Amino acid sequence: MYRGKRISVVIPCHNEEEGIVAVLDQMPAIVDEVVVVDNCSTDGTAKVATEHGACVVRENRKGYGYAHKAGYAAARGDIIITMDGDRTYPPDSVPLLLYVMFEEKVDFITARRWYSKAGDTKSPIRLLGNAILSGTMMALYFRFIIDSQSGMWLFRKEILADLDLTSNGMALSEEIKIEAFTHPSVRAIEIPIYYGQRVGTSKLNIWRDGFYNFFFLVKKRFTLRKKQPRLRTLAPVRTAELEQPERRAGGLG
Numbered sequence: 001m002y003r004g005k006r007i008s009v010v011i012p013c014h015n016e017e018e019g020i021v022a023v024l025d026q027m028p029a030i031v032d033e034v035v036v037v038d039n040c041s042t043d044g045t046a047k048v049a050t051e052h053g054a055c056v057v058r059e060n061r062k063g064y065g066y067a068h069k070a071g072y073a074a075a076r077g078d079i080i081i082t083m084d085g086d087r088t089y090p091p092d093s094v095p096l097l098l099y100v101m102f103e104e105k106v107d108f109i110t111a112r113r114w115y116s117k118a119g120d121t122k123s124p125i126r127l128l129g130n131a132i133l134s135g136t137m138m139a140l141y142f143r144f145i146i147d148s149q150s151g152m153w154l155f156r157k158e159i160l161a162d163l164d165l166t167s168n169g170m171a172l173s174e175e176i177k178i179e180a181f182t183h184p185s186v187r188a189i190e191i192p193i194y195y196g197q198r199v200g201t202s203k204l205n206i207w208r209d210g211f212y213n214f215f216f217l218v219k220k221r222f223t224l225r226k227k228q229p230r231l232r233t234l235a236p237v238r239t240a241e242l243e244q245p246e247r248r249a250g251g252l253g
Contacts, residue, residue, distance in 0.1 A: 001032055016045050036054040064168075087196045089151060109154050132214070133210070144190075
């Protein structure tokens, strides 16, 4: 619980038996529940996640987007935080992200991978691919997002109804940012975080997923619907006020 709000962490996993243990062991106490989505794993991911206190949801349709949507549906928190099951997004970033969300009064935060405390560096191809995709997003949507492919973000669950999430694959990461940053009623920002050392092997297919995400960005631009601001609920008028007769000048009823 954080400032009276329940906090849920959603972690999509495909064969992350080793990494998910490291993630769950570092989860801060302010997190009320962790929803691990077992997305067609063939190892012991579900078993070890359950043993370490997570709520495990199975999603038999393989895909990053499918896994995220299953996790969102199962999460009971007021605020949902996402991260991967390989420890690249350190759970100790959660308190900082929540603090910024409440202090800045925003609805959506995406975490930009900035620097590795362990001194690890990404491969040049990954850096180039991320730069191309992020630059394409800026050019197409006129939103300044440095790390469009980050897998860690948090949002108030109530805004889900405002977001049109169509991707069932890796492109959901960029799509949810597009939807949040372009909606007139959603206040969204990007802030930097440290990133951690990966546990296990990467499930990303650099060329296939990179090209898919690029073409998705272009396709999404031409299908992006213009959104209307969320209607605010008006305060109810008390019956007594409706029945009170109008007063005229001079105090006459």
